[in-house]
Amino acid sequence: MTASLVLTAAAQGVDELIAALARRGYCVVGPRLRDGAMVLEELQGAASLPVGWTDEQEAATYRVHRRDDRALFAYAVGPQSPRRYLSPPRKTLWSALRIEGGFQFEGEADEPPPYAFVGVKACELAAIAVQDKVLRDGPYPDPSYVRARQQAFFVGVNCGSPAATCFCTSMGTGPAVEAGHDLAITELLTAGAHELLVEIGSDRGGEVMAEVQSTVSWRPATDGDREAKHQIVAESAVRMTRRLEPTVARDVLIANLEHPRWDDVATRCLSCTNCTLVCPTCFCSAVEDVSSLDGDRAERVQRWDSCFTLGHSTLHGAGSVRGDTRSRYRQWLTHKLSTWWDQFGVSGCVGCGRCIAWCPAGIDLTEEVAAIAREKEQ
Amino acid sequence: MVSTTSRPKIAVWKFASCDGCQLSLLDCEDELLAVADRVQIAYFLEATRATIDGPYDLSIVEGSITTEHDAERIKTIRALSRHLITIGACATAGGVQALRNYSDIDDYLGIVYATPAYISTLATSTPISAHVQVDFELRGCPIDKHQLLEVLTAFLGQRRPNIAGHSVCVECKLRGNVCVLVAGGTPCLGPITHAGCGALCPTYARGCYGCFGPAEDPNPASLSAQLDRLGVDRVDLIRMLRTFNTGAEPFRAESQRLMTEASSP
Numbered sequence: 055m056t057a058s059l060v061l062t063a064a065a066q067g068v069d070e071l072i073a074a075l076a077r078r079g080y081c082v083v084g085p086r087l088r089d090g091a092m093v094l095e096e097l098q099g100a101a102s103l104p105v106g107w108t109d110e111q112e113a114a115t116y117r118v119h120r121r122d123d124r125a126l127f128a129y130a131v132g133p134q135s136p137r138r139y140l141s142p143p144r145k146t147l148w149s150a151l152r153i154e155g156g157f158q159f160e161g162e163a164d165e166p167p168p169y170a171f172v173g174v175k176a177c178e179l180a181a182i183a184v185q186d187k188v189l190r191d192g193p194y195p196d197p198s199y200v201r202a203r204q205q206a207f208f209v210g211v212n213c214g215s216p217a218a219t220c221f222c223t224s225m226g227t228g229p230a231v232e233a234g235h236d237l238a239i240t241e242l243l244t245a246g247a248h249e250l251l252v253e254i255g256s257d258r259g260g261e262v263m264a265e266v267q268s269t270v271s272w273r274p275a276t277d278g279d280r281e282a283k284h285q286i287v288a289e290s291a292v293r294m295t296r297r298l299e300p301t302v303a304r305d306v307l308i309a310n311l312e313h314p315r316w317d318d319v320a321t322r323c324l325s326c327t328n329c330t331l332v333c334p335t336c337f338c339s340a341v342e343d344v345s346s347l348d349g350d351r352a353e354r355v356q357r358w359d360s361c362f363t364l365g366h367s368t369l370h371g372a373g374s375v376r377g378d379t380r381s382r383y384r385q386w387l388t389h390k391l392s393t394w395w396d397q398f399g400v401s402g403c404v405g406c407g408r409c410i411a412w413c414p415a416g417i418d419l420t421e422e423v424a425a426i427a428r429e430k431e432q
Numbered sequence: 433m434v435s436t437t438s439r440p441k442i443a444v445w446k447f448a449s450c451d452g453c454q455l456s457l458l459d460c461e462d463e464l465l466a467v468a469d470r471v472q473i474a475y476f477l478e479a480t481r482a483t484i485d486g487p488y489d490l491s492i493v494e495g496s497i498t499t500e501h502d503a504e505r506i507k508t509i510r511a512l513s514r515h516l517i518t519i520g521a522c523a524t525a526g527g528v529q530a531l532r533n534y535s536d537i538d539d540y541l542g543i544v545y546a547t548p549a550y551i552s553t554l555a556t557s558t559p560i561s562a563h564v565q566v567d568f569e570l571r572g573c574p575i576d577k578h579q580l581l582e583v584l585t586a587f588l589g590q591r592r593p594n595i596a597g598h599s600v601c602v603e604c605k606l607r608g609n610v611c612v613l614v615a616g617g618t619p620c621l622g623p624i625t626h627a628g629c630g631a632l633c634p635t636y637a638r639g640c641y642g643c644f645g646p647a648e649d650p651n652p653a654s655l656s657a658q659l660d661r662l663g664v665d666r667v668d669l670i671r672m673l674r675t676f677n678t679g680a681e682p683f684r685a686e687s688q689r690l691m692t693e694a695s696s697p
Contacts, residue, residue, distance in 0.1 A: 089610040089637060114658065116615045133610060143606040324651045326623035327598060331605035342594045347466045347585050358606060363598040364648045379651065414601075414613050414623045415654050 057260065058253040058275040059267065064126060064241065067250050067270050068100035071209065071237075072172065074265045080170035080207055083139060085132060090118055092132035094139070097172060100126060111217035111407065114416035124248065127173050127241050130217035131406050135178055135334035139169050140202045141189060147341065149353040157352075162198060168205035174235070175213050176228030177220075177406040181334035182208075183234055187398040188337050207258065210235035214286040219407030221296040221420060227404040229290040230283075231255075237263065240283040251279045296410075298420045300391070300401040306427045308392040311384065315426045320380035322415045327360035329409035329417070330386060335402050340365060361386050387419060440489035440588070443475035445509055447495025447502050448529055448557060452574040453520035454478050454494045459577050467581075470588055486512035490587060493566075496522040496529060496557045496679075503554070503563055510564040517583065518560045521573035525645050526679030528573075530557040533679060559679065570595065571626050571644040573676035579628055596627050597648035600640050603631035612639055619664050621672060624650035624682070645677035652686035666694050 061067030072082045085092040087104040097103065109129040110117045121128060150157040182203075189199040210231035213222075222228030231238040236259035240251040253275075254260045330336045340359035345352045359366050367376040367385075376382045394402035403419070410418045444454050458479060460467060474484035491513035497503050510516055521527050532540060537555040541548035560566055570583055579595055586593035596602070600622035604611065612618040612634050620639030622631070628644045646652070652673065659669055673687040 090615040091610040093608065093610060114614055115617075116611075133615075134608065138608065143608075321651075322654050322657075324623040324654055325599070325649055326601040326647075328601050328605070328611065328623070331602065343591070344582075344594060345585055345589050345591070347463060347470060347581065347588070349589055358602075360598075360602065363596070363602070365596060365598065377649070379649065412611055412614050414611070414620075415658050 058251060058280070059263070060242070060273050060275050060279055061250040061252060061266070062247070062271045062273060064243075064248040064250045065100040065105070065124070067252075067266065067272075068103070068126060068172070070266045070270045071262070072097055072099055074262050075170040075172075075207060077265075078170075078262070079168060081167040082170045082172060083136075084172035084209075085127075085129070087118060091116060092118070092129055094132070094134040094136065094171075103127070103173070104129060108215060109217060111219045111411040112416075113219070113410050113418050114413055116411050123243060125241060125243055127211045127239070128215045128243075130213070130215055130220055131175055131178065131408060133332050133408065133412055135332075135406075135408075136169070136171050136174065136182060136206070137185065137334050137336075139166070139171075140182070140206065141185065141196070141199050141337065142166070144355060144357045145198065147354045147356050149351065152350040166198075166202060168207070169202065170207035170209065172209040173239075174208050174210045174231075175222075175406075176210065176231045177213075177222045177225075177404045178334060179208060179210060179231060179234035180222075180225075180227035180404040181406065184335040184398070184400055184402060184404065185337060187400065188335075192398075207262075208235045208237075210238040210255075212238060212240040212283055212287050213290050214241065216290045216294050217407060217411070219296065219410040219418075220294050220405060221298050221407060222405035223291045223294045224297040225300055225401065225403060225405035229294075230287040235259070240279075240286060242279065242282055249279075251275055251283055296407065296418075296420045298391075298403065298405065298423060300403070302427065303391040303403075303423045304395050304401065305392075306423060307388045310426050311388070313426050313429070315422065315429065316380050316384050318425075319383050319417060319422055320378065322417055323379050323383045324413075324415050325362045325379045325382060326414060327362040328412050328414060330360040330362060331358060332408040332412045333390075334406060334408070335390075335404065336360070338366060361389070387422065391419075391423065439470060439472040441474040441484065441487075442471045442490045442492065443486065443488040443509075443513070444473075444478070444492045445475070445494065446477070447493065447506065447523065447560070448498040449495030449520065449522040449527060451478060451494070453523075453572075454492070456519075456575050456577045456580055457492075460581055463581055467584060471584070488513050489515065491516045493518045493523050493560050494520050496526045496559060497554070497563055498529060498557045499553055501552075506560060506563050515567045515587070516560075516564065517568040517570060518566050519570045519572075519575050519580065521571065521643065521645060521676040522557075523560045524569040524571055524680075525677045526557040526559050528676050528678070530679030531674060532557055533684075534674075557679065568593070572628050573643040576628050576630070598627055599623055599647040599650075600625045600627050600629070600631050600634070600644070603627050603629070604634050607631055607635060609634050612637055613658075613662075617662050619659050619662065619668075619672065621655070623647075624652050624655050641675060642672065642683065643676055645680040646682040650682050652682055653689065656686060656690060666690060670694075 213229035621642035622640035
């Protein structure tokens, strides 16, 4: 059985946890309320979290609301994922300076600090495992991802607050934190108490907790605590009404590449890239060569790109090979749900629902897949 | 300093416009000396009265074509220029003055001028590309000075400028902005607007005004439908599309479609 304990004062426990992680040199990152959404930024203490706030999500809609308690983790995923830190939006791959008789090259400019992520949902950990297959375990590992990933510390949270856009249950990626975490928290909030059940998932997780335990009040976890956790995730699971069957989606899409639904979705799709840039598993990037006005300095910059930009599918002399929205949307969905399996052995979707909520046109991939599956049967 | 003769000769030309875009070049305060070191500024009346005759290696053109005289002048400039790039919404889309394209020009003349007969003007405001071959169009109202420097640097380095045609949404996501449309219900043209400003307005929690014109392959009708669901009035939606880039075809066509829809029973 996993080693577990209960921190009997939740906010104080999180404060000490963040302090212990900071002492170990981590930049502690977690959800913060900014500009009407839970974004991922550096945390100073429990008070940095969206205390007493929750969110409401639907297709093309995201709103935050006050709760009538002091819950620390009572919201679903926001628009950003740890991808922002492990594989940042922009990085300079190398730079070159003109010197006498040639160039002097320099490698990646700044090495980011090790990150500790607090409040990570199961779908998020599943997404990181997917990105590992792409950016770490494949034939061409991304060195800065590998380094950031190896250093990263994860404090997971068993999800008690799925949004209406969530469907991790059907994808088999949540709502319980089962792998990839150093610590897993369950927030136990009742009328009389506000506690955190903490389960230890790694040796370094145990070391951090030993330090936390020496400064805050705690008690051993009971069967009752573990039962409460199971109930929380079980309730979350049944609250998720959206569904996607990963293997059904895989087979249906790839068998229906000329389905009229692709034309239909193309009338609604904005090709704006939002779905791909909020997706925690998307990894596409572009490289730009930048030179200084005097021609003495050059840089190669890598930045996030999307299969929805024309530049991404532009071939030299041929223009974009996916020149219309229909082909770009089909590329995104069939790659995410079908051909990702061929490439990486898993689905590229973890059911976090971000692409549904943050699509300005409200396109819902579960609905698109269902429509193609349904119309196929007729 | 590179010798005068080996430096490319650059000319900056003004047509119907507010001067704001060529001012962006003077705005490059920190980089201006470096620019002046690499090029020979042969014609730039906003900066200096001293001019050098053509031909020119690069002509930078601001403004739209609104008179017969200018329609001829741009042809002469093109003939004198090895490369010609246009900068700003006026030069690339006709500018806000292209609002005249929806009306009878004589109505405007009668309202604005005491003696309309003295005025010689065309009925339309059109982009430079409607008159001559343009080698590169730099968008924006006004243009972004960093993008202008990038275009000049690329020209000097004989490489392609890194000017992306994707939507403003990409810039918001790169910056870590929260989407004002989804999280705030704020009307925003970002999903159909060309990047380049660095998502300036959404960074300050405002919706995008579309200053850089239509993005590559935009879908304005889908955005209209979404803004309609958010409760944006049809007239306001038409006004959103009819600003500095009203003459850009995707914005023009969508506003026209909305007008037609509004007037049909």
